[in-house]
Amino acid sequence: MTLPHPTADQISLPNVLAVLGDPTRLAIVRYLASKEGVPLNCSQFLDLGSKTNLSYHLAKLREAGVTRAEVVGTSRLITLRRNDLDARFPGLLDSVIAAAAEDTALPMVGGHDVEISA
Amino acid sequence: MTLPHPTADQISLPNVLAVLGDPTRLAIVRYLASKEGVPLNCSQFLDLGSKTNLSYHLAKLREAGVTRAEVVGTSRLITLRRNDLDARFPGLLDSVIAAAAEDTALPMVGGHDVEISA
DNA sequence: TCCTTAGTTCAAAAGTTATTGAACAATTGG
């Protein structure tokens, strides 16, 4: 069983921006970016909401073309669609991720921010 | 009389993304960017919606810190807050504008796109 | 087979956003 994803050319800019314009989803993307290369399953994000609610937000991200979800057993391995996003909207993902990394108001997956040495 | 604007540090990333995640507002920003330096009044955007509806969308952009509106007579002269946005979210505005410029699905202010010579 | 784990689907409730028209305010020009 595979989940529905838009093709690269079906990814819409307003839709991507709208989907990223939610603190929970931005936190998901930020965490995915911080672990880039490592596919994560949904339960990694339970800090951010209930199982049902995460299913909803992860579906939004997937349907907008921001993430890819691969079905492996009972898990969905989730990755950022960096190549497709970079091809369609050069620089956008990087600037969003960099800005999100600075945003102390965003919810966080680990529960705490990275320490800054004084 | 002056209109309320957030200070640069009050501009929120999720909010900016959410506000830009609407085709009408993205079209406004795209047009402002294409005329950068030239302050535009609201009626320039009447192609995109009714007077009332534009008032609503322009208020959203202003309240999110994306635009600045200066009251001059009965007009509001609207400009992009490029400096503030670039300072808070480096590269974001440029990548959004570049991507918006390529997006043929966005509504347009002039009514037609720029011709591409064959 | 039975139980657990992982995640989805559904329906309902609550909240938010977009759009409209009518009425309003403020400035400018005649």
Place this chain on the structure above:
DNA sequence: CCAATTGTTCAATAACTTTTGAACTAAGGA
């Protein structure tokens, strides 16, 4: 002053989004 121009505010409505819990499916292990 009167009228036109510019844009806002308000109330209503329609549409969409977020969140929830209960029920469900599908795979994997004992």
